[in-house]
Amino acid sequence: MANSFLGAVSVAMQAAFGRTPATDEAAAGVSWTHAVTGIVAMLLLQAVLLVVPFAGALPEALRAVVDFGLLALVMTAVPYVVMGGAGLLLDRRDRLPALFLFLALVLALSQLIGLILGAFGVGAGTAMIGILGYFSARASKSLFGIGWGGAILIGVLVALGTFAASFLLLALPTGQAMLAAP
Template identity: 90%
Template sequence: MTGIVVMLLLQAVLLVVPFAPALPEALRAVVDFALLALVMTAVPFVVVGGAGLLLDKRDRLPALFLFLAVVLALSQLVGIILGAFGVGAGTAMIGILGYFSARAAKSLFGVGWGGAILIGVLVALGTFAASFLLLALPTGQAMMAAP
């Protein structure tokens, strides 16, 4: 949580402070991509945490958060391995995250398939939508403006 707050404040400083254009582009790109990674990582936890609070299953949230952390770590590992072979599987990884979120919600929250699928779809769509945050950040705008 502290990391997210620090990155949001740093991003706000880079966008607002007049000396921001004087900073090296590499630093701004690193901050933008770090913010994007934090937001995309936070989405599954926010969606599943919200579902746990709405379903009054607070006692099961730590187990579900641990499961999501393991799934995210393994998906990063698989992404790195596939990337080494030149295969991009970002969208597939988002779908896999949605699937495992649904399975975990069904197992740990005890919801039916409808509720589990809804949670999985919300996780996948939220993570996919968060990827478009890059377009609003200065690095993403510079990438779009480049010929």
């Protein structure tokens, strides 16, 4: 199982970064099982990164953990909704597992990079959203076989949607408390 998953990761990376549109064989090398496994692993990493900083004060900070978890879930769903919608509109359903696995890898790596940068006091949230937009555009160009114009549009929609989703925090109780604090 692990070798099959790692092989699918390799295929998804090669298909997303190919110079020419990915072949049907390359995209078919990734199944929905591989894509869901990658997404679940990324969500588990996200959950650990959300809970561990609050572990000492978890009963009191439970509301904040729930709010940040909801925010993270919505922000994580945006690229999948945009890219999945594009795949359905372009009738490239067979390429979606490879694309979703690639997105899971990009999101997991961006979370780890954000953690490392945060340890040094560098806030790179907006930059990470831009990088997600770039990788979304690059993967959609290769996996969907579209031109740069369409790929850039998809990348911009992913970046803007993710950025807009970040404002959900302002509507949640934790965000309201942060706004009310002096």
